[in-house]
Amino acid sequence: QVQLVESGGGLVQAGGSLRLSCTASGRTFGNYAMGWFRQAPGKEREFVAAISRGSLKTAYTDSVKGRFTISRDNDKNTVNLQMNRLKPEDTAVYYCAARRWWKVTTTTDVDYWGQGTQVTVSS
Helix, strand or coil: CCCEEEECCEEEECCCCEEEEEEECCCCHHHCEEEEEEECCCCCCEEEEEECCCCCCEEECHHHCCCEEEEEECCCCEEEEEECCCCHHHCEEEEEEEECCCCCCCHHHCCEECCCEEEEEEC
16 A cells, blocks of 8 residues: 655746655555646546656656656655646646556556645746
8 A cells, every 4th residue: 555645736827836746655665656647627637747666767748848857766755746837737736646567657557646736827
């Protein structure tokens, strides 16, 4: 069992930055590929970024490439999402996700979800 807790969401103006963090419980964090998903009001949850267990592989949805960076620290059981040059269309609840195997890019891949953190980008 893995419990995930997100933090770092908030309100930011367009062009600004936010850093999301996700802290995992347990001693097996390094055995999981990690990802970030987001869900805007009235829309389905969608993939944002993913990172493999040893950080050798990353993946991003096209709309965030060059603006968002995913990273992890297996010693601290954390995965981060640095979000730069934010746009109003990035507004959503952002969810941390874990999967036992690479890669975690669809909602059906996910074994564990966090509770989500709200990101609001004003124009």
